[in-house]
């Protein structure tokens with residue numbers, strides 16, 4: 681493989697995808713306001729996703745609990761991807777589709793926001809978590825890509841990155857996550 685040619689292609693695809701994000705700015709701003717309102721009413725921000733999206737969930741929760749740019753108190757957020765005892769017991773006893781939904785059932789309250797990250801919009805465990813949060817009356821946000829998948833009809837807001845490539849979508853998700861954190865901190 682010619683690495684320079686490869687990198688030129690990936691870089692061009694990355695830049696094109698970021699340019700295609702501009703129609704999402706208003707929606708991202710609205711979601712940022714929803715997150716700020718959630719914290720102001722005493723709610724918390726829960727996140728879930730698989731693989732790279734699990735890492736993104738943890739990254740965003742860390743910005744909120746720790747800090748992004750501003751010195752401030754810690755704010756309440758939890759990634760539902762980190763407790764291996766819960767993940768393995770619920771996965772083993774009920775099935776992988778329930779690893780997040782069970783935690784949502786236990787932890788999510790009507791004043792909270794659940795952010796589900798799934799590049800396909802269709803991962804069953806994320807979809808079930810969103811459905812459970814909806815039953816509780818919480819606000820639900822999708823960070824997705826492609827067609828938006830099942831998350832389109834389930835979430836209060838589904839932010840759909842206009843790409844079908846998982847890596848590109850994840851690159852956009854962490855950009856959007858950082859922007860949401862900055863709006864939240866403002």
Ligand SMILES: O=C(CO)[C@@H](O)[C@H](O)[C@H](O)[C@H](O)COP(=O)(O)O
Pocket residue numbers: 730731732733797798799800801802803806846847850
């Ligand atoms: O990071 C990557 C690929 O870039 C993978 O770990 C990826 O996140 C996993 O295949 C996920 O299971 C994909 O699930 P989803 O994004 O469709 O919900």
Ligand SMILES: [Zn+2]
Pocket residue numbers: 732847850
């Ligand atoms: Zn990845």
